[in-house]
Amino acid sequence: MSPHRVPAPERASAPNLRRVAEAAGVSRATASKALNNRPDVAAATRQKVLAAAQELGYSIPLQPIQRTQPFVALVADNMTTFYTLEILKGAATAALEEGVVLLTSYIPPAGTYKGPVPLEDAWFQMCRNSGCVGVVVLTLQLSSHHIQTAQNLNLPLVAIDPANPLPPYIPSIGATNWNGGLEATEHLINLGHTRIAYVQGPLTSVPSRERLEGYLSALRIHGIVPRPNLVVGSDFSYEAGLAAGRQLFALPEHERPTAVFAGSDNSALGVYEALREAGMRVPEDVSVIGFDDTLMAAMSTPRLTTIRQPLHDMGAAGIRTVLDVAAGRPLTTSGHIRVSTQLIARDSTAPAPAGRPETTAAPQPRAPQN
Numbered sequence: 001m002s003p004h005r006v007p008a009p010e011r012a013s014a015p016n017l018r019r020v021a022e023a024a025g026v027s028r029a030t031a032s033k034a035l036n037n038r039p040d041v042a043a044a045t046r047q048k049v050l051a052a053a054q055e056l057g058y059s060i061p062l063q064p065i066q067r068t069q070p071f072v073a074l075v076a077d078n079m080t081t082f083y084t085l086e087i088l089k090g091a092a093t094a095a096l097e098e099g100v101v102l103l104t105s106y107i108p109p110a111g112t113y114k115g116p117v118p119l120e121d122a123w124f125q126m127c128r129n130s131g132c133v134g135v136v137v138l139t140l141q142l143s144s145h146h147i148q149t150a151q152n153l154n155l156p157l158v159a160i161d162p163a164n165p166l167p168p169y170i171p172s173i174g175a176t177n178w179n180g181g182l183e184a185t186e187h188l189i190n191l192g193h194t195r196i197a198y199v200q201g202p203l204t205s206v207p208s209r210e211r212l213e214g215y216l217s218a219l220r221i222h223g224i225v226p227r228p229n230l231v232v233g234s235d236f237s238y239e240a241g242l243a244a245g246r247q248l249f250a251l252p253e254h255e256r257p258t259a260v261f262a263g264s265d266n267s268a269l270g271v272y273e274a275l276r277e278a279g280m281r282v283p284e285d286v287s288v289i290g291f292d293d294t295l296m297a298a299m300s301t302p303r304l305t306t307i308r309q310p311l312h313d314m315g316a317a318g319i320r321t322v323l324d325v326a327a328g329r330p331l332t333t334s335g336h337i338r339v340s341t342q343l344i345a346r347d348s349t350a351p352a353p354a355g356r357p358e359t360t361a362a363p364q365p366r367a368p369q370n
Contacts (some may be wrong), residue, residue, distance in 0.1 A: 015056040023052035037126045043114055047121050068302075071101035073127050073324055075118040077163075079106050081266060082294035083236075083311060087138055087160060088298035089314025098323055100133070107140065119146055128153040133367035134322035139163055141204065142170070156325035158320045164204050171325065171335035173317045175309035177207045180341035181214020181261070184289050184307050187343055188259040189222050192352035194289060197230040199244040199267050208236070208263050211291060215261055230257055233267060241270020249278040249286075258286055258352050265290040265297045268304055290367040293344050302347035310339050 021031035034041045034049035041049075052058075074091055076084050088104060095102035105118045116122035119140070127135065134156040141163040147170060150157045159172045166172060181198075188196050198215045212231065219226050229251070233244040241262055243329060246347030248257055248271075258348030262268035276284055282288050282302055290297060293308035317337050324331055 003324070007111060015053075015058040019056055020049065020053050020058050020278060024048045037116075037122075037129055043116065043122070044124060046116070046119075050125065052121055066159035069099060069101050070133045071103050072088060072134050072319055073118075073132050073135060074102060074104045074136045074138065074318070075104045075140060076104070077140050079104075082296055083264065083292050084138065086294060086311035087315040087318075089148075090312035090317075091136065091319050092315075093312070094316035094319040098319065100319070100323065101130075102319070121149055124149050124153055124155060128155055128161070133326040134158065136160060136318040136322050137162075138318075139189060156322050157327070158318050158322040160314055161205075161207050163202060163206065165206060169335070171331065171337070173208060173314050173321065173337045173339075175186050175314070176338050176342050177210035177341070178214040178217070180291060180307040180309065182218045183214075183341065183343050184211075184261045184291065185215045185218035186222070187305070187345070188225070188261065188349065189218060191259070191349060192285065193257075193259035194257075194352075195227070195230065195259070196224075197232065197248050197256045197260045198233060199233040199241055199248075199260060199271060200261040201236040201263045201267075202234065202238075204237075211263050227255075229255065236264035236267055238266045238270040241267030242273050245271040245274025246277070249274055249280065259349070260286060260288050262288065262290050265292045265294045265306055268306070269296065269300060272300065282348050285353060287349040287352075289349055291316060294303075297344070298346070300348075305346045305349040306344050308342045308344050312329050313339050316343070340367075 017028055017031055020035075021028045024031060026034075026049060028040065029048050030045065035053065036048040037356060072095060074088070076088070078084060084225050092102055107118055116126050119137070132155065135150060136158045138160045139162075140159075142157065142159060147157060147167070157170055159166055159170060161174050162172050186198060196219070200212055216226050230248070232247050234240055244267065245260070248260065260268075260271050262271055268288050272282060275282055279288055286305065290304050290306035291309070292311065293306045294311070297304040297306045317339070321331065321337065
């Protein structure tokens with residue numbers, strides 16, 4: 001009797017494209033297209049395939065890089081403000097000087113875009129497959145999932161004006177917001193104002209919170225008790241500034257502010273409109289100071305006093321920092337770069353209205369006109 005070969009125990013097969021396709025409930029051709037970021041695959045199908053690949057431990061193939069230059073992806077919350085445009089200008093200048101391509105995008109309204117939306121898993125994978133060397137995010141929230149996904153793909157992340165607190169190992173670029181908030185408020189105090197409102201940005205925004213702390217510190221330093229009803233607002237937009245202004249100027253006259261510190265130039269111009277609606281003038285009735293010193297600050301009527309943050313330098317620093325991280329070069333700081341702010345005094349601030357003395361402090365000379 002001839003011996004029979006006993007079959008070896010069946011071993012668990014390594015994950016392959018067929019198993020990924022079966023787990024996702026699609027054909028192998030569709031799974032391959034999804035993994036290779038082909039445009040003819042629905043976003044929901046692509047997400048299912050990527051999830052199946054991750055669960056099975058399937059190594060997603062990297063596509064050959066067709067670019068002759070490396071590129072950096074910059075994602076903004078919007079592309080509609082002078083603030084964003086100034087940051088982009090600085091980033092584009094630095095990219096040219098460093099010999100890299102800059103690809104810009106923004107977060108579109110939900111349901112308006114069919115492809116991988118920036119910061120989604122599929123978008124990070126597409127960046128990695130295409131040869132991206134790093135990602136710069138502008139005024140966006142980065143979740144722990146975003147950070148982990150980028151780390152898994154070896155994609156450096158750098159944040160400019162982060163919208164939420166970040167781990168210390170994520171480099172960030174920002175202005176000296178606390179100092180700027182302090183200087184803006186002290187400028188108004190030196191003009192004789194004590195009923196000073198602050199129009200803040202998003203409640204989770206790190207820059208807005210730092211500016212608020214500078215505002216509160218200035219009040220306390222000068223012995224002025226902060227008034228909770230004078231801290232209003234929810235965004236850095238014109239619309240939010242308008243809504244905040246309407247709220248402030250609806251207060252009884254004895255509670256109404258004689259000066260407003262707005263956390264952005266956009267919201268400051270919204271305050272302008274609220275004052276116009278209320279039949280009041282800038283700066284005769286209410287002084288207004290902004291933050292950013294965008295192009296609109298010098299073009300507004302009256303010209304807006306504001307705190308200048310060097311937006312061009314911040315955009316350039318974002319690009320250079322992400323390239324340093326990608327190349328493994330040591331950062332010159334702890335990773336948190338802070339650039340200095342500067343008061344730019346123009347026409348929208350003046351001494352507290354006559355007949356309504358706010359303080360005995362003597363007005364200080366204005367800074368030179370810009």
